[in-house]
Amino acid sequence: MEHVDSHENEQNEDPFYKHAAEYWSGIPATVDGMLGGFGFISNTDIQGSQAFLKQLFKMNEPPGRGHALDCGAGIGRITKHLLIPNFDQVDLVEQDPKFISEAKKYIGPTKKIGQLFNQGLQSFDPVPGTYDIIWCQWVLGHLTDKDFVTFFSGCAKGLKPNGIIVVKENVTSSDSIEVDEQDSSVTRPLNLLHQLFQQSRLQCIKEAKQNNFPRGLYSVKMFALKPV
Numbered sequence: 442m443e444h445v446d447s448h449e450n451e452q453n454e455d456p457f458y459k460h461a462a463e464y465w466s467g468i469p470a471t472v473d474g475m476l477g478g479f480g481f482i483s484n485t486d487i488q489g490s491q492a493f494l495k496q497l498f499k500m501n502e503p504p505g506r507g508h509a510l511d512c513g514a515g516i517g518r519i520t521k522h523l524l525i526p527n528f529d530q531v532d533l534v535e536q537d538p539k540f541i542s543e544a545k546k547y548i549g550p551t552k553k554i555g556q557l558f559n560q561g562l563q564s565f566d567p568v569p570g571t572y573d574i575i576w577c578q579w580v581l582g583h584l585t586d587k588d589f590v591t592f593f594s595g596c597a598k599g600l601k602p603n604g605i606i607v608v609k610e611n612v613t614s615s616d617s618i619e620v621d622e623q624d625s626s627v628t629r630p631l632n633l634l635h636q637l638f639q640q641s642r643l644q645c646i647k648e649a650k651q652n653n654f655p656r657g658l659y660s661v662k663m664f665a666l667k668p669v
């Protein structure tokens with residue numbers, strides 16, 4: 442399996458990123474840790490994502506099934522259960538070194554893992570023309586709006602022809618941003634996410650709601666994005 446690319450990152454000195462890194466360093470490298478104690482929703486989440494991906498493969502000019510990137514991958518929950526079954530090769534980018542090393546064990550023996558980037562998304566810039574799918578789930582709240590746009594502008598260039606970026610994130614039911622001081626993240630309203638996609642010069646070609654999550658959680662939306 443792969444090699445790990447580690448990057449010293451001066452942006453981690455930004456208190457917003459530093460605090461998030463400190464928070465995640467205290468979280469166990471388990472599915473329950475990744476999902477804030479809601480490990481039991483993982484299967485439902487993966488089923489919803491698989492159904493969304495299936496719709497993307499059925500489109501005219503579908504994405505290839507070659508190379509995927511899992512962003513904010515944690516221990517590789519999405520890589521293992523969604524991306525490896527659907528793609529030939531998967532790279533991971535994750536800021537926490539402990540999660541990266543657990544990912545190798547959690548994912549288990551496979552020839553499908555490519556590179557493991559131990560890096561924050563705020564400094565990650567994929568090699569142009571590399572990926573069929575870039576999957577970003579439950580991590581974008583850890584980026585400032587400015588870094589969100591820079592990151593996605595880079596991702597747009599990182600896609601192969603017909604490549605797609607998938608975003609799966611919580612959205613607020615209000616029109617305002619909700620701040621979580623504990624893990625140093627924000628939850629954005631739907632209209633702000635669309636504004637940021639536009640600013641990143643990405644067009645939303647499909648949007649769906651994740652069903653069957655327990656009541657009381659944020660609404661979760663999936664977006665398929667293509668460069669304009």
Ligand SMILES: C[S@@+](CC[C@H](N)C(=O)[O-])C[C@H]1O[C@@H](n2cnc3c(N)ncnc32)[C@H](O)[C@@H]1O
Pocket residue numbers: 458461465475476477512513514515516517518519534535536537540560561562563578579580583584
């Ligand atoms: C809620 S977990 C989700 C993990 C995975 N996406 C999943 O759904 O199983 C958030 C993950 O994002 C990572 N993360 C937080 N800030 C990040 C950043 N700036 N860049 C990259 N990863 C980050 C955390 O270390 C953690 O692994």
